[in-house]
Amino acid sequence: MTPPSVLRGRRPGIVDVARLAQVSPSTASRAIRGGAVSPDRRDRVLRAAAQLAYVPLQAAVRLSSGRTRTVGVVVPTAERWFFVEVVTAAARVLRAAGYDLLIFDGGHGEPGWLPEAGELRSKVDAVVLVASAASDDGMLALRDLAVPAVVVGGPRDVPGRVGVDDESGAATAVRHLVLLGHRRIAMIAGGTGAGFDRTSSSARRAGFRGALEAAGIPAGSAAIVSRPWGVAGGAAAMEEILGGDRLPTAVFAESDEMAFGALQVLRRAGLEVPRDISVIGFDNHEMAAVFDLTTVAQPVADQGRAAAVLLLELLGQGGPLHPGAGVTLPTSLIVRGSVCPPKGEL
């Protein structure tokens, strides 16, 4: 006496499709997922599915197939420009491959924050770790989670790592300044704070020092001023530099965002960039062009895409990554108007 389920308000299930197509549920399932089914039956099934607007219930698919078709992305701060770009680029690739993305947001970049290993395992098939999502050791711990993982940024020798060579990028920036004649160069570096990435920060410092050394510039003139990462930190660092006894002729900022803060302070102080002082950044932030900031660009979206592709490979083949897996993408110098030769120095 109860009406057939398909007549009631319930969402259609695969059995409804099967019944309408006059096949068994197994066949319907196979037909829908592209399994081996005779052409006429496949046709009937697809037609029935379309007619009922059938969409498989994810939870059921996941339970029975044992795969979630979801990948987790672990980031320290979901708002920061770099992470946003990486994540959305990765998301597009993964989504096109039929995967959903679950974002694990570190909240406010608190150190040591990590999603529960168990939660991760119970919700996703694999994860993308975006560097500094945790301290380096925490990151490695997560990698041992028995969940397939790739890493964006962070230490260079990790398998499945996608990133750039921060050290050589920083060196490029400094060489650019040196070639123009600068000798007194300061660096504005991040120290703490949301979005701060210890690994890339120290690599960039190393590149700074290395390039100066290679140019035969005494280490003494290489002042590195550290402040909390971000625009405000950049401003604070610049103020510190302005307060010093002898102004550098050029400043290399660890990130464009810190450079922005520096530019703001310089403008307020009445100094003109680049006439009075040159400023160079790192990242090629979307606002860098607006500030006319010369900078070292890193391919941000490409890193996200590369990570996604690597992950798909990893998921596809089933096995673990071959040890050499991973990509290091190139950085490139973008010359804009915030750098010129030092005045009256040569």
Added chain:
Amino acid sequence: MTPPSVLRGRRPGIVDVARLAQVSPSTASRAIRGGAVSPDRRDRVLRAAAQLAYVPLQAAVRLSSGRTRTVGVVVPTAERWFFVEVVTAAARVLRAAGYDLLIFDGGHGEPGWLPEAGELRSKVDAVVLVASAASDDGMLALRDLAVPAVVVGGPRDVPGRVGVDDESGAATAVRHLVLLGHRRIAMIAGGTGAGFDRTSSSARRAGFRGALEAAGIPAGSAAIVSRPWGVAGGAAAMEEILGGDRLPTAVFAESDEMAFGALQVLRRAGLEVPRDISVIGFDNHEMAAVFDLTTVAQPVADQGRAAAVLLLELLGQGGPLHPGAGVTLPTSLIVRGSVCPPKGEL
């Protein structure tokens, strides 16, 4: 002869927990989810769960409970600042309440883009629509999806809507200029492009016109220049304005991002802000302070949080929203250094 499942490599299930705690699976389930269980048993169960590092498999929970504990967020462009802020703020609230977030990214803001209704229904319990995720009618179509939904931004009379009063915000900006003596005021507006929000754009134009009218300023002097939304569009619009015969003494930009582009053009043109021309924006973008831009602030994170809270309410009570549900949050004028009285006019 097969070893008990708990000894093999398999992840522990609730039956393993139950066995270890010497209770039935039902009791284990109740204990873990905080149901009515006697203290000693609850204790045994929790201890067993901890010992086994048990985490319920999401797919199974979802299938059997019929709820996904996931909410979808539909945005036109996942990268744009406003959406990022809204989404992460909402995510934190929802996550704290035990919900996962699934982001449906419009890709590149293509008009008419919408996630498949069926997909949505099969993956989430409810959705947050962020305005202009679709044309207004598409948005309403999505609302009729039979999935509980709240909306951020968009038309004001929609139930379950969270947002600000764009019209009065824009009027505030213009009044500020008028009070300082400006009479020739131009508006830079968005027309198309990724991240462009038709509804709020036209409300802001209306506010602009209304405030001028209220001040008795002839409509003729109220030039509105439309360009694709964003920094580049703002620059293009400013160039158009500079090319005109008589310069306005002040410019109101529909969004801070467009104002940034305008400021860049003005600087390159050798005009000084605010001495030669005043600029006021809308949004209080995170970079607005860096540009020293006077602007009308809207509480972005608050909108995300409010949407999340509203959604939780909606999910909690089971029923549909009461018709009056929704919040309109206040905007506020942030006075910085990009506006001053017009020179030589009074």
Added chain:
DNA sequence: ACTTTCTCTGGCAGCGTTTTCATGCCGTGA
């Protein structure tokens, strides 16, 4: 002391798919 009511408990039936597995069928080679 005897109901009645309430609280806690375990058994069991799903939840909607996918995935064996066994079957029947067809074509192919001997």
Added chain:
DNA sequence: TCACGGCATGAAAACGCTGCCAGAGAAAGT
């Protein structure tokens, strides 16, 4: 012509968990 491999098919068994239900005690009321 007969046996055999391969393929398409449907029945039924998972997948791991949460409802629902009925029963067992304990508490409370008469």
